Amino acid sequence: GQNIDQPTEMTATEGAIVQINCTYQTSGFNGLFWYQQHAGEAPTFLSYNVLDGLEEKGRFSSFLSRSKGYSYLLLKELQMKDSASYLCAVREAAWGNYQLIWGAGTKLIIKP
């Protein structure tokens, strides 16, 4: 079956670092996406991993281990505007399968 797990909620302090984990079980794998979603708004693309390792993009980094079915999103130098939900999504590899399987999202609360 398909399953993507993320913590429901996390709290961190402004200026600190936080790591949001995502584990997945899918019938195939063809890439993992991280999206940010502020309350009442549409998700916006943050990162994409298809090979093992770390992808760094400014204050945000994303890591993937395909053998472990595991990814994390690392946010550094946290700002109040980073308060949002962070969604992990996986694209399965089966030919003709174009949909993304989404986790429920992790609500990140930033405190001053």
Place this chain on the structure above:
Amino acid sequence: DAGVTQSPTHLIKTRGQQVTLRCSPKSGHDTVSWYQQALGQGPQFIFQYYEEEERQRGNFPDRFSGHQFPNYSSELNVNALLLGDSALYLCASSRVGGGAFHNEQYFGPGTRLTVT
């Protein structure tokens, strides 16, 4: 560069009615996916359109149907509305030519549907 647009922003309907939601993809994109997102949940894939045809469908009943026009814009139709259809409906566009392995999806602002 125009992003993904959706209309209407909000909609209130009564059980049993029908609704049509509209989406215009980002400039240069040719593929449109529709998602339903309940409060506190991740998006659930409804279906995807490419070249005016439904390319893939998620686990949604036939009450949910769609269409893609030659200009790549798309409509989502929901018949016989149920209370449980109340959700945020998101449209996402992407470009097949960008490579099937990294065609990230750009989302529109969504349509908030409330069924009473």
